[in-house]
Amino acid sequence: MGIFDVYLLEALINGVLLGGVLALLSLGLNLVFGVIDVVWICYAELIMLGMYAMYFLSRVYHAPMVLAAAICIVTVGVLGVLLHVVVIAPLLGAAPINQLLATGGVLFFLQSAATILFGIEFKNLGVRLPVLKVAGMFISYARLLAFGAALIGMVLVYLFLRRTYTGTAIRAIAQDRQIMTLMGVDSRRIYVITSALGGGLAGLAACLLVLQYDVHPFVGLTFGPITFLICVLGGLGNFGGGFVAAFVFAEIISVGGLYLDLEWGYVFAFAFFIAMMFVRPQGLLARRS
Amino acid sequence: MSRWPRWIAGAALVALPFVYHAPYPLHIAILILIWSFAYTSWSAMGRFGLTSLGHGGFMGTGAYVTALLWNRGGVSPWLGIPVALLAGALLAVLVAYPCFRYRITGHYFALVTLALGGIVLQVITATRDYTGGSLGYTPERYQGGSSLYALQFSGKTTWYLIALAVWAAGLYVWYRVDGSMLRYALEAISEDEDAAAATGVHVTAEKLKITVVSAAMTALAGALYCQYQMFISPDTVSGISVSLQMVFAAVVGGLYVALGPTVGAVITILMAEVLRISVGTRAVGWDNLVYGALLVVFIVFLPKGILGTVLAHRQR
Amino acid sequence: MLELTRVRAGYGSFQALFDVSLEVRRGEAVGVIGPNGAGKTTLMRVISGLIRPTAGSIVMERVDLLATPPHRIVEIGIAHVPESRRLFPRMTVEDNLKMGGFLPAARPKARRRFDFVYELFPLLRERRRQLAGSMSGGEQQMCAIGRALMSEPKLLLLDEPSAGLAPVVVDLVFALVQRIRAGGVTVLIVEQNVQQVLRIVDRAYVLKAGSIRAAGAAAELRDSAIIREAYLGV
Secondary structure, eight states: OOHHHHHHHHHHHHHHHHHHHHHHHHHHHHHHHHHHOOOOTTHHHHHHHHHHHHHIIIIISOOOHHHHHHHHHHHHHHHHHHIIIIIIGGGTTSOHHHHHHHHHHHHHHHHHHHHHHHOSSOBOOOOOOOEEEETTEEEEHHHHHHHHHHHHHHHHHHHHHHHSHHHHHHHHHTTOSGGGGGGTOOHHHHHHHHHHHHHHHHHHHHHHHTTTSOBOTTTHHHHHHHHHHHHHHHOTTOHHHHHHHHHHHHHHHHHHHHHSOHHHHHHHHHHHHHHHHHHOHHHHHTTOO | OOSHHHHHHHHHHHHHHHHOOOHHHHHHHHHHHHHHHHHHHHHHHHTTTOOOSOHHHHHHHHHHHHHHHHHHHOOOHHHHHHHHHHHHHHHHHHHHHHHHHTTOOHHHHHHHHHHHHHHHHHHHHHTHHHHOGGGOBOOOOSSSSOBTTTTBOSOHHHHHHHHHHHHHHHHHHHHHHHTSHHHHHHHHHHHOHHHHHHTTOOHHHHHHHHHHHHHHHHHHHHHHHHHHHSOBOHHHHSHHHHHHHHHHHHHHHOSSSTTHHHHHHHHHHHHHHHHIIIIITTSTTHHHHHHHHHHHHHHHHOTTOHHHHHHHHHHO | OEEEEEEEEEETTEEEEEEEEEEEOTTOEEEEEOOTTSSHHHHHHHHHTSSOOSEEEEEETTEEGGGSOGGGHHHHTEEEEOTTOOOOTTSBHHHHHHHHTOSTTTGGGHHHHHHHHHHHOHHHHHTTTSBGGGSOHHHHHHHHHHHHHTTOOSEEEEEOTTTTOOHHHHHHHHHHHHHHHHTTOEEEEEESOHHHHHHHOSEEEEEETTEEEEEEEHHHHHTOHHHHHHHHOO
8 A cells, every 4th residue: 555545545544533523513503503593603702611621620720631531522512501691582583694794793792702811822732642654644633533522422422312202302393393382392492402412422522522622712713614515515403414415524524634735624524515506406405395 | 745846855965065165074975975875774774574684695795796897807997897797696596585475584584694694704704805805805096196087086076976876765665666566565474374375376486576675775875985995895785784784774774665875874974973973083993882772772772773753642 | 171261363453353252161162263464363362372452361270371381381281283284394303392392291202102193193104213294294283283293182172174174184184183183182173174174173263354253062053054154254
C-alpha cells in the first residue's frame, strides 16, 4: 500500500469519526425543527457555551470528566428550555422570519456574553489523549471517543423516541400538530421537553468537540453553517436523512481537508451541496408538506 | 404627498458637510449611509418573503474582489467594482437558481443562504495567502493622497457625497421596484407560489431578477465600504453576523417602507456606537450583548419595525 | 351524560353554530345528521375542545368542559375520531394506538387496551408494524377508531366514519360501531349517510345551517318529511 493510500484511508476513517459528531449536531437541530417548526440559528452557540462549561468544570474546577460532561449536558439542556420559554414561545404565532431573527439575536447575545465572561482567548482542556497507530495510520483517540459517544447518544435518543410515550408524542406532533390535544397531549409541554432534549444534544456535542477543538466565543461559526447544510440536505425534521447527510459531508470535509486546509473542506462541502440541489432536489424536499 | 419636503430634505443632506464638518460625526454619517444602502439592498428582496441570511457573502465578495483586483492586478476600482458586482450577481445566481427552480423556500432558503454567508467567510479565510485571512486586508494607497483613478479620497466630505449619492440611488431602485410589475409578481409569489405560477407568473425568473439586483447592490455596498475604510476583514464585511445585522436593521426599521432600512441603520449604528463609546473601552463585548438583547426585544414587541409601526399609527 | 346548551361557535367572523342544544344520555347511540357545511364537524370540535365556543355551555357528567383545558378533555372520558381520520401517517399502527393511550391514567392498562382493540379489529393486529398512511381507507378508519378506544372512553365521538369508504366497508364500520356501543360505550356520531346511520342510532338530531332543525327517535326520523326537506331543500 502506497503512502498516498494510507493518508487517504486515514482521512476516510477520520471522516467517519467526524460524521458521528456531525450527525449528533444535526439530530438536535432536526428534532427542534421537526417538533416546534422553528430553526435555532443560535444552535452552535449553545454548543459553544457547553464547551466553555466543560472547560471550566474540568480545567478550572478539576471535576472528573464524566461528571463534567453530565453537568454540561444538563446545563445546555436547561439553556435550550430557557431559549424556548423566553424567546420562542412568545413568537410561536409570529411570522417564521421573526422566529429565525429572534434566535439570530440570541446568537449575537451569546457570542458577546461569552466574550465578556470568558474573553476572546482560545482555551482548551489541556488533556492530550493518545493517538492510535494502526497499520501506519494515525487515528486520534479523542475522535474515536467522540464517535463512540455520539453513537451512544443517538441510540439513546432513538430508544427514547421509539419506546416511551413522550418520545412517541414527539414523533407524532411532527406529523399532525392540531389533533395532539385529542390524544390528551399538552403540546406546550412536549415543546419544552423537546427543547431540553435539543439542548442536551448540543451539550453532548460540546463535550465531544471540546476534546478536539479549542473553544472561543466565535467557535460556533465553525460548526453552525455545516450543521444547517446537513439538515437542509437531509430534509429539515428528517432524522434519517440528516444522519446520512452528516456522514457524506464529513467525508467531503475530511478528504478535502487532506489535500488543502480544513476551510477548503467546508467549501467543497458547500459546492457539493449546491450540486446536489441540481441533481436530487427531491432529496432536499423530502417530507416537506 | 407633495414632493417639496423630499427635495428640501435632499438639499439639506447634500449641504450638510459644507456647513458642519466635524470628522467624527461625518464619519458616522458616511457609515450610516453605506450601511443604509446595504440594508435597503437586502430589503429589496427581503420584503417579498425571500429571507436571505447570506447577504454578508455578497458584501464580502464585493469588497474583496475590488480590493484584490486593485492590489494584485492594478485594476482601477472603476473597473474593479463592476467586476465585483458581476461576481456578486454570479454568486447569487449560482445559489439562488437551484433554490428557486426546486422550490426551496422559507426556512430552507434561509438556511441555505445562511450557509452561503458562512462559506464565503471560510473561502476568504482559507485563501489567506491572497486575502490575509482573518487578519484582514488593506487596499494599497495610491501615491499617498486622493485619487479619482484609485477611488481613494482623504477628505470625508467627498466620501459623504459619494455615499449619499449611492444611498439615494438605492432608494431610487427601491421605488422603481415598488412601482413595477415585478413587485406585483413577487407579492403574488410570496402569497402563494403555486397560484402565482398558475396565473402565468414565471416564478423562478421573477425571483431571480430581484435576487440578482439585491446581490449586486450589496456587493457595491461592500466595495464602497472597502474603499472608504481602506481596511476589510472577513468578520466586518462577511459571514453570519454581517448577514444577520442586515436583516435585523431592515426588520427593526421596517421592512415594507422605503426608508425603513435607513431608519434601522441609523438606530442600530448609533446604538452600537453609543454602546461602544460608553462601555466598549472598558469591556469588549458589552455593546454587542446589549445589541443582541435589544434586537430580540424589538422582534418580540415591534414586529412591524419602528418606522412601520409609526406609519401604521399615523394612518389610523 | 353530555349536555350542550345554546352553543355558538365559529371561525373568525364566520359563525358555524347558532344556539345548538343537544343531549346524550349514558349508553345511548345518538346521531347528528345534516348536509355538507351544516356545522357537524364544528359541533364535534367544540365538544372535544379543538375550538372554543363563543357562547353557551358544555357539561359532561357535571364537569364544565369549557373550564377544562382542551388536552384534559380526554381524561374526562371523551374520545374524538376526527374527520378524515387524521392518523399519524408515517408512524406504525401500533404507535398510532399507543398515542391514543397517551393519558397517564391509561398507560398501566395499555396491554389490556391493545388486546381489546386488536380483538375488535383483528386486522390491525396483523398490520401493527405497517405505516398507518400505507393502509386502505377502511383500515385507516378502524385504526382511527381503535386509537380513540385506547383511552377507554365513556363517550366516543365519530365524525363521518363512512366518508370516502366503499359501501361494503361502510357496512363493516357501522357494524363495528354497534359492537362498540354494545360493549358499553356511549356513541355520538355525525354522518351524511343518513339512512344507514339511522339504523344504528337510538335518536338523532338534524343539523342544518348551524342550528338544530329537528330531533327524535331514529325510527321516526327515518321516513319523516323533515329529513327529505333538510337534504333536498324542497
